[in-house]
Amino acid sequence: MLYLILIPLLVLVAYKFIYSETHRFNLPPGPPSRPIVGHLHLMKPPIHRLLQSFANKYGPIFSLRFGSRRVVVITSSSLVQEAFTGQNDINLSSRPFQLTAKYVAYNYTTVGTAPYGDHWRNLRRICALEILSSNRLTNFLHIRKDEIRIMLMRLSRDTTHSDGGSRFTHVELEPLFSDLTFNNIVRMVTGKRYYGDDVNNKEEAELFKKLVYDIAVYSGANHTADYLPVLKLFGNKFEEEVKALGKSMDEILQRLLDECRRDKDGNTMVTHLLSLQEQEPEYYSDVTIKGLMMAMMLAGTETSAITLEWAMTNLLRHPDVLKKARSEIDEKIGEDRLIDEPDIAVLPYLQDVVSETFRLFPVAPLLVPRTPTEDMKIGGYDIPRDTIVIVNAWAIHRDPELWDDPERFNPDRFKGCGSELCAYKLMPFGNGRRVCPGAGLGRRIVTLALGSLIQCFDWENVKGEEIDMSESTGLGMHKLDPLRAMCRPRPIMAKLLV
DSSP states (O other), rough: OOOHHHHHHHHHHHHHHHHHHHHHHHHOOOOOBBTTTTTTTGOOHHHHHHHHHHHHHHSSEEEEEETTTEEEEEEHHHHHHHHHHHHHHHOOBOOOHHHHHHHTTTTTTTTTOOOSSSHHHHHHIIIIIISSSSHHHTTTHHHHHHHHHHHHHHHHHHHOTTTTTTEEEEOOOHHHHHHHHHHHHHHHHHSSSOOSEEEEEEEEHHHHHHHHHHHHHHEEEEEEEHHHHHGGGGGOOHHHHHHHHHHHHHHHHHHHHHHHHHHHTTTTTHHHHHHHHHOOOOTTTTHHHHHHHHHHHHHHHHHHHHHHHHHHHHHHHHHHHHHHHHHHHHHHOSSSSSSOOOGGGGGGHHHHHHHHHHSOOOSSSSSOOOSSSEEEEEETTTETTTTTEEEEEHHTTTTTTTTTTTTTOOGGGTTOOHHHHOOOOOTTOGGGGOOOTTTTHHHHHHHHHHHHHHHHEEOOOOTTTTOOBOOSSSSSBSSSSSOEEEEEEEEEHHHHHH
16 A cells, blocks of 8 residues: 555656756756656667667767666767866766676775775776786786687687598687687686686686676666666565675685685786785775776676677678788788787787777677766756766767768778877777776787687688678677688698697
């Protein structure tokens, strides 16, 4: 009986609140909304395409309402620049509170979820100086090279026939890329390998991979439980599921942390953080270290694998691009040794192939949401504090006002495009103060792995098959249909085997 009284009252209060806000602020325009749910009923995936259709109708900045939360969506490079420079960037450097971040990310204390302030600045400093500095990434180069070599050997083994000859063979690439990127990050962080012939922890590995996938799913930007507090009156299954997810992830991270604590001689990111813990035990708590571990593992595993799959997909669809990239590698590196990370500097076209993949197929088509801590203006419109601000990077990456023939895969468009020139046009790792601290690592592993695959194998489409370019509907823009291809080892693989 109480529910029957409360629900109409809540509807009335919400309506009056929204009505008063609309007249108090000069909010960006937007589509008509429904009472209580706002625009949640319209949020059908793929969300980035839906939001682009709204931008075409309402302009490059528009308003939505997700239940009780106000949302502003930006689809303009110039507005992104306005939002993420100077004082605006400081004001817009916090994250909206969501249930997944509460229960999985240690109550909003990780580098990706913490509010802007001293704690976040300290975490960012640790990432920049202690974990992801150029010097430390160089120290872990042997891991990246080793995992790429293992991937190449596995691919060569799968394409070498019983008679000893090598000819075009059908392969599925997603498992190769997934194992490569998971092993690379987990080895850097903890020293463990999760996948391969010489591992004996397959059960833990599969559980970890599933948790990473589930966290990405539960982190979706439009789950009703995050925006309709009234649902708690009827029980909240989503909240209980997220609690269980956070508990399972914490158990794995604690187990990995304890293993590293016992192996004091290991050269890993965690052992380095544990040495800092001995010096400053109050700040480098287990929770802080586990938060940093999780941030690395969530951000650096699936994301790189997805990018590699999209990159190979586009090379197979554009044989001329593949041929040009191979010619550059053969000319600059030769066929007597495997491409190395320092070689990337003399392979501009390979770098442009990666940039073009980031442009057309950003793993995070919508940048991680921000929220202003004070009222502000963007594009002449009011953005009240606590608004959820979303940048549709996918739409900006395909904006015909920024890119010639934007739907075409054309790496040459990046020739002469310096980082400053492209900063607000190309943003696969975010922008402003909250840009992903692992951007450098992500580019390194993707570029080196892609260059190695081009150098060591010939590639063709599977005959009679059209490559399906459909995207998944999750938070990360997976390729819906896993990539299949025909490949054959090039002569350099024989030297690599020796």
